[in-house]
Amino acid sequence: MKKGLKIKVLSLGVLVEVLICLFFIFVGILISYIFVR
Amino acid sequence: MSIIKNNNEIKHIFYMSGKILTAIGFVESISLFVSLFYKEWDMLFNLMIGVGTFFIIGFLFIAFGRETKEDRFTWGSGMAMVALTWGLSVLISAIPYYLSGHFASYLDACFDVMSGFTTTGLVLIQDLDHVPMGLNMWRHLITFLGGQGMVVLGLTFLASGMKGLFKMYVGEARDEQIFPNVVHTARIIWYVSLMYLALGTIALTINGVLIGLPLEMAFFRGMWMFMGAWSTGGFTPQSQNALYFHSLSYEIVSMVIMLLGTINFALHYTILSGRYKESIKNIEIKSLFVTINSFFLLSLFSLTKVYNQPIHMFRKVFYHIVSAHTGTGFSTLYANQFYFEWSDASIIAIVMAMIAGGSMCSTAGGFKALRIGIIFNSLIDDVKRLIRPDSAVVVEKFHHLKEVVLNDKVVRNASIIVFAYILTFTIGTLAGTMYGYPIKQAMFESASVTGNVGLSAGITLPSMPDGLKVIYIIMMWVARLEFMSVIALVAFLFKETREKI
Numbered sequence: 001m002k003k004g005l006k007i008k009v010l011s012l013g014v015l016v017e018v019l020i021c022l023f024f025i026f027v028g029i030l031i032s033y034i035f036v037r
Numbered sequence: 038m039s040i041i042k043n044n045n046e047i048k049h050i051f052y053m054s055g056k057i058l059t060a061i062g063f064v065e066s067i068s069l070f071v072s073l074f075y076k077e078w079d080m081l082f083n084l085m086i087g088v089g090t091f092f093i094i095g096f097l098f099i100a101f102g103r104e105t106k107e108d109r110f111t112w113g114s115g116m117a118m119v120a121l122t123w124g125l126s127v128l129i130s131a132i133p134y135y136l137s138g139h140f141a142s143y144l145d146a147c148f149d150v151m152s153g154f155t156t157t158g159l160v161l162i163q164d165l166d167h168v169p170m171g172l173n174m175w176r177h178l179i180t181f182l183g184g185q186g187m188v189v190l191g192l193t194f195l196a197s198g199m200k201g202l203f204k205m206y207v208g209e210a211r212d213e214q215i216f217p218n219v220v221h222t223a224r225i226i227w228y229v230s231l232m233y234l235a236l237g238t239i240a241l242t243i244n245g246v247l248i249g250l251p252l253e254m255a256f257f258r259g260m261w262m263f264m265g266a267w268s269t270g271g272f273t274p275q276s277q278n279a280l281y282f283h284s285l286s287y288e289i290v291s292m293v294i295m296l297l298g299t300i301n302f303a304l305h306y307t308i309l310s311g312r313y314k315e316s317i318k319n320i321e322i323k324s325l326f327v328t329i330n331s332f333f334l335l336s337l338f339s340l341t342k343v344y345n346q347p348i349h350m351f352r353k354v355f356y357h358i359v360s361a362h363t364g365t366g367f368s369t370l371y372a373n374q375f376y377f378e379w380s381d382a383s384i385i386a387i388v389m390a391m392i393a394g395g396s397m398c399s400t401a402g403g404f405k406a407l408r409i410g411i412i413f414n415s416l417i418d419d420v421k422r423l424i425r426p427d428s429a430v431v432v433e434k435f436h437h438l439k440e441v442v443l444n445d446k447v448v449r450n451a452s453i454i455v456f457a458y459i460l461t462f463t464i465g466t467l468a469g470t471m472y473g474y475p476i477k478q479a480m481f482e483s484a485s486v487t488g489n490v491g492l493s494a495g496i497t498l499p500s501m502p503d504g505l506k507v508i509y510i511i512m513m514w515v516a517r518l519e520f521m522s523v524i525a526l527v528a529f530l531f532k533e534t535r536e537k538i
Contacts, residue, residue: 013309014236020316021296025289027330028355032347035337 046111048103050118055098057122058129060190062091064178065130072171080169083136087175090129113525119188120518120526126187127151130179137172139163141499144506151510153179154187155517156400158271158366158491159509161499165276170257173274177264183517184268184298184400185230189223229305230267237263237294241287248284266294269401271366271491279356279367288352291367292359299325299363299395301407303438320435321396324410325362332390333358339382354383357492361390364401366491375494376478388480391488392462402489402516404458407437408451415448457520461512462487468508469496486512 065088072081127150134146145161152159153176162168168176182190238260245255258274265272275281279291304322307315316322336354344350353370360367375384394403418433425431433443441447462483469479474496481494486509497509515523 011309011311013311013313014232016308016313016316017297017300017305018293020322021293024296024326024329024359025292025355027326028333028359029347029351031330031333031337032351032355035334036341036345036347036350 045103046114048101050102050114050121051098052102052104053118054122054125055095055100055102057095057187057190058091058098058125059095061126061130061182061187062088062095064182064190065091065133065175067178068171068174071174072169075170077169077171080133080137080171083133084171084175086136087129087133090132094125094129113529116522116525117529120514120522122187123154123514123518123522124526127154130154130175133172133175134162137169139165139168139172142503144503145499148506148510149176150179151513152491153270153272154183155489155513156180156183156268156270156364156402157486157489157513157517158265159485159493159497160272161497161506163499165274168274173257173261176272177261177274180268180270180272181230181234181264184270185226189226225306226302229302229309233267233294233297234260234263237267237297240290241294244284244287244290245282248282248287262291263294266291266365266367267298267400269295269298269364269366269395269399269489271360271368273367278369280369280371285348285352288356288369292356295359295363295365295367298365299399299401301396301398303398304396307438315438318436320410320414320437321406324406324413325396328390328393328406328409329358329362332362332386332393335386336379336383339380339386343378343380357387358390361387361485361488361490361492362393362403363395364391364403364488364490366485368492372493372495375481375492376475381477384477384481387492388484391484391490391492392458394488403487404455408455410435410437411443411447411451412455414443418443454519458487458516461516465508465512468505472502472505482509483512487516489513489517 065084069081069084069088072078072084127147130150130153131143131146134140134149135143139162140146140149141161141163148159148161151157158180162176238256241259241262242252242256245259246252250258261272261274262279264270271278273279273281279288282288301319301321304315304319333355336358337350340350340354344353356367356369359365370378375387379387392403393409394405395401397405397407414433414435421431421433434440435443465483465486466476466480469483470476474482478494478496481492482496484490485492485494496505
């Protein structure tokens, strides 16, 4: 298992995943501000 | 022909079940220490009874059972083992719940435990705001365990090198392997979850302190809220759910955790091991992006008179669409507000979001983003076929970790599960209406149960009819295990009974 385990805590991968989620949320905020006035 | 071939297989099922029950007993022991730390002597005693029962039944099963040396371990055996272990775990886990005095009946306690293990999040607990710390710890451990899967737990720590492991793993609706070895796959699932548990708890604790909670309270609430969000379970330690915090930052952090929880573990591993481009190419991410925003737009246009400020629209509608779509069930509204404030169109949108669910091999429920993507792609493919010349031969593909050919078998498998979910949702809605609830409420609650979500429109209360509680328990169970395991167990019991008669 250790041979195949490549992930690291606090790697760039965690940041990429969090950024994807924040992008989803950002689009939600954007849609709210575009369509609700 | 019986789905379980011989006595050796039955003994092996008991042996494996015994090991997993023992493992759950060890996990429950964590809540013993919390009760001990807070000097909750009554709760400590209740939890000791629960832990003891897990160990006694686990050891009895191990003693009665035997590890099979045969290679032929049938799919039926693997799936029946999963369903049996889930059923027994619920009955035993409910003991400290019931003894705590926070439940009107043992059935209510079983409902809450099933809701936790299936990461649904609907609760019948009474006086939630005064529940002992030890019981709260056990409630959230159950939902965290259920998110990863209790068989995955057993495989991670106890089952290396045994027969039939892959069949049990699949029986728990985990049909993607990260490594060729299923035990390694199970360990990766726990590694990713525990890594995010540490990071998420730190983020929520800091957030809690910044909004004015004492450090100790911020830590425990942060950890439990993480467990509820990551497992897409939706359990919270307070009756006001996520509304308790009244904090935009807390809502955004919890949304990030909900979305992280709904990502496929195979995709987590791919991204965390350095293949970042997969995050934008993957069919599940694209499918989730399209459906979340489509359901949000549908709700938005029908709720502009209720929420006429952009920030309110984001916090009250987008938040609930994300919560529903990821199968979490965190809420910043009271249950009756859905029924009285939300329009019919927005209820339909959130119902569809609840049934659609998150990713395959994630902690989320519903019929999953991958299946939506497959069915949508096959629809496009069929339309293309109509306009192409007959002689043209084109192989359609979609990207999920690698290029996958879109053939009839893939589409059929996806369609069967989607059909099963829609059928279960329809049965649940019918049951609700037959017990006298309005169709809007019955539909909402049925979608919440079928998609293992946990949002409520006001039906799930201790005063609801016992028959409906039993129906919802069964629906949560079959939907979490994606039908096949429970069908295998029922078929096995039916066959054995008929042969004896």
